[in-house]
Amino acid sequence: MRRISHSAVRQVLVVRGEGKSAMRFQLGKCIGRGQFGSVYQALNLDTGQTVAVKRIRLEGLPEDEVTQLMGEVDLVKSLSHPSIVKYEGMARDSDTLSIVLEFAENGSLGKTLKEYGKLSEELVAGYVIKILEGLNYLHKSEVVHCDLKAANILTTKNGNVKLSDFGVSLNLRAMEQMHDNVAGTPNWMAPEVIQLQGASPASDIWSLGCTIIELFTGRPPYAHLNNGLSVMFRIVEDESPPIPEDCSDELKDFLSQCFEKDPADRPTAELLGEHPWLKQNWGVHKELRPQDSIPFLRRVSADLHSRADITKQFMDSPRFSSSTCDLEPSPPRQHTFVKSSFSQGR
The missing domain is CATH 3.30.200.20 (Phosphorylase Kinase; domain 1)
Structure with missing residues (x-):
């Protein structure tokens, strides 16, 4: 690859926005x-x-x-x-x-894997909670990422994630023209994308499952195969990618849902956000500073505090009786998203 000279790297870029004064970037x-x-x-x-x-x-x-x-x-x-x-x-x-x-200070999760090795299941769950929030927003905006993997998930110094690299992102309104294009990276591809049946939000859910295996084991599914065509053949022919044996039963169930062969059978990002595997890790993330937490995490934190308050009120009530009161957690509130910006390749 051609090396870029030091003088070229130091050049100043001038950006002129619509109705805004020019900005200069060195x-x-x-x-x-x-x-x-x-x-x-x-x-x-x-x-x-x-x-x-x-x-x-x-x-x-x-x-x-x-x-x-x-x-x-x-x-x-x-x-x-x-x-x-x-x-x-x-x-x-x-x-x-x-x-x-x-700018995301910590670079990609792919870089994190290279520097620190495979991640614990608890930490992976923490990242997945935030990845799902981003995917849910994209899908509700009628956008499919199409290349979700650790290298395209950036992290900040506070541990929040930023989905990036929409170089092959597709707007669902143009999907009918895109069916004959295979987009993405083989090890993370959904079978329907390989078979040229078109990408959809469900394709990102399959890629999420592959990314979880990548973060948990240090390598994506079928990493032992050197030929991209062999990888794609296995994805199409196998019932599902191999699921790590040393992960919890809850994670195995989560992955099995991501790897439903029929895209119509895969849960949405919003539905996966309520999975027991993630719920058991909510408490670890509820202490994020409000300005750093994303809507889903704020909702989780509020739900945890709300449940604790309700339980305390019932326990302190003179009418409380364990034989007559069966507390159930309140149903989760709906996500609230701000409507209206992009990506950064690694």
Whole structure:
């Protein structure tokens, strides 16, 4: 791969937004490389804010592909959620598209795996709670991620996650035109995507199951197979990817639901958020500072406190009798999402 000179890395990028004054960003070190471009850490020379700049090479791309890429950027502008990497701006010249994104300090969960090795089941559950919140928002916004894996899940210094890299994200309203395109990475692909039946929110649920195995074992399903075609054949032919034997029964059940062969049988992200495997780990995350917690976690924290308060009220009541009172947890409140931004490749 061609090395970029130090002087090129230090160049200043000027971003002119609609109806806004121009912003200047000085590019710093490269923090990620992909097939079509690289990601740089950058400094906003006007505010001092640290951002990430994803630079995509346009040289040689047909104009229709450039148009599709610009459409994806427009899609990202409309997304705004604590578990989705935020879009900050864009600049284009003759051969490069530069997309300015929110900076996630800890990098990707893929990087975390390389630095610390496989993660405990409890920690994986904590990440999954937040990943599901982001997926639920995307799916309710009629967007499919299509390439969910540890390398595309960023983390902040407080342990929150940011779903990133929508380079192959699909808007559901255009799905009928996309059925003949295989998008994603083989080890994390759902069988219906491999069979060119089209992606859907259920495809992201399958990929989530693969990502959980990746975080728990350090490797995605079928990592022992070197040939991508062999991986895809096994995904289609096997009843489900191999589920680790040393995980809890609750996690095994969670994974079995993610790996339902028929997409129609897989639960939604919102429904999976109520699974017992995650509920038993709620208490670990309820102490997140309010400004860092996402809506689902705030709801969980409120539910835990609410149940504790109700129990105490009944226990303190002179009319309380264990033979006549059977407490049940209150039903969870519905998610509340803020409508209206993007992604960061690693």
